[in-house]
Amino acid sequence: MACERDDVLLFEPLDMAVAGGAIVQLEGPNGVGKTSLLRCIAGLSSRYRGEMLWRGQTLQAARAAFAEETLYLGHHPGVKAALSARENLLWWSALRGIGASDQVDAALAQVGLAGYESSPCYQLSAGQQRRVALARLFLAPVPLWILDEPFTAIDKHGVAQLEMWISDHARRGGAVLLTTHQPLTLTERVVKVALSAACDDQVAEDTDGDY
Amino acid sequence: MATTELGAFGVMAALIRRDVQIALRRRAEMANPLLFFLMVCTLFPLGIGPEPARLAALAPGVIWVVALLACLLASDGLFRSDYDDGSLEQMLLSPASTYLLALAKSIAHWLTTGLPLVLMSPLLAVLMQLPAAAIPTLCLSLLLGTAVLSLVGAVGAGLTVGLRRGGLLISLIVLPLYIPVLIFGASAVQAAADDFSSSGQLAILGALLALALPLTPLAVAAGLRISVDN
Numbered sequence: 531m532a533c534e535r536d537d538v539l540l541f542e543p544l545d546m547a548v549a550g551g552a553i554v555q556l557e558g559p560n561g562v563g564k565t566s567l568l569r570c571i572a573g574l575s576s577r578y579r580g581e582m583l584w585r586g587q588t589l590q591a592a593r594a595a596f597a598e599e600t601l602y603l604g605h606h607p608g609v610k611a612a613l614s615a616r617e618n619l620l621w622w623s624a625l626r627g628i629g630a631s632d633q634v635d636a637a638l639a640q641v642g643l644a645g646y647e648s649s650p651c652y653q654l655s656a657g658q659q660r661r662v663a664l665a666r667l668f669l670a671p672v673p674l675w676i677l678d679e680p681f682t683a684i685d686k687h688g689v690a691q692l693e694m695w696i697s698d699h700a701r702r703g704g705a706v707l708l709t710t711h712q713p714l715t716l717t718e719r720v721v722k723v724a725l726s727a728a729c730d731d732q733v734a735e736d737t738d739g740d741y
Numbered sequence: 742m743a744t745t746e747l748g749a750f751g752v753m754a755a756l757i758r759r760d761v762q763i764a765l766r767r768r769a770e771m772a773n774p775l776l777f778f779l780m781v782c783t784l785f786p787l788g789i790g791p792e793p794a795r796l797a798a799l800a801p802g803v804i805w806v807v808a809l810l811a812c813l814l815a816s817d818g819l820f821r822s823d824y825d826d827g828s829l830e831q832m833l834l835s836p837a838s839t840y841l842l843a844l845a846k847s848i849a850h851w852l853t854t855g856l857p858l859v860l861m862s863p864l865l866a867v868l869m870q871l872p873a874a875a876i877p878t879l880c881l882s883l884l885l886g887t888a889v890l891s892l893v894g895a896v897g898a899g900l901t902v903g904l905r906r907g908g909l910l911i912s913l914i915v916l917p918l919y920i921p922v923l924i925f926g927a928s929a930v931q932a933a934a935d936d937f938s939s940s941g942q943l944a945i946l947g948a949l950l951a952l953a954l955p956l957t958p959l960a961v962a963a964g965l966r967i968s969v970d971n
Contacts, residue, residue, distance in 0.1 A: 572834055574830055574833065574969050575969075575970050575971065577970070594836060597834060597835060598836045602834050604830055606826050608826060608827035609826065610822075611826070612762075612766045613766075617762065620755075621759045622831060624747055624756070625752060625756075625832060625837050626836060626837070627746060627748075628746065629755075650766075
């Protein structure tokens, strides 16, 4: 698969498979197309050539199932400043067809925002807003997490926690696809995929390509 | 754990509730088109003189044109903040149907802009010396008409939200589609003011609404997908 932006080919053709339990870290210099790749995979962008398969079906065919089973966290957290943390998450879980007020509070407690449930998000710091977005990881049990720079604005302790959540998710059989420039210290094995415009081939084969 | 499955309408209701909640918390933003409506309608009698007969002759057209411009003004912001903060991406990636989400956004937008305009219109009708007999028709025509304007405005907003300055483009896209609504809306009020029946024009406005309600969300959904595809 290859990706282009404004008629520039971003990275060399890529062929990879992500299996359950895998943590895949996309690496590469700024502007190489990590975010573009994640947006293509998530289904936001159609500017790619090649084919993407989800459980053996093309992504176009499996769109609905894929949407149910993935969670995408982009550069913009998707947190409304005018709403409180709880309202933000309630709305987000409603988008996924669930109404779960207890779970929202539990998820907020998980990400260390207990006590901030009702404060409007414009009063929260950038890192806290990021945590509101991360609380989604605990709201919907989906197999594939797509995280674009999840560590932005998160403090040291938070980074350690997030790394733990990622490991836990992989141990439960989930897959994580993330970009970050931070070295990861995970208990699970991390597959690193280096995107580069110059390099010729890049392969990250992981067991059988189920996902 | 209190987990309940929401149906398609539950998802729509949640989105409408959220948008109305946001609008109520940002009252200044919500008041913008209303203030515009009020100000322009107040300036007209000052500009063309206070003779009741002259004002009454202009009233249906003026009120309708200003309501239309107020709707146009408001429609630019329909998806803007959702686009800027990433909520729009989350909506498009959610398993919920984009068609229903687009419809819900349009309905919420109408509830926070069109409906207040309708509620304010009797006051402006009095200000513009519109005969009292025509006021119910004015409200009814605006009720149907602003709903169409919100739905059509959403198409323009969805298509232009990815552009940095979509303001002018949205007018170009949307204004031609607004014109039939303006013609039949203003003519309904004019007919009522002249003591004729306005049911024909109102029926056409109703038909436009019945057409816009199922069709525009299709265009909005497609427009939003194009807008985030970069």
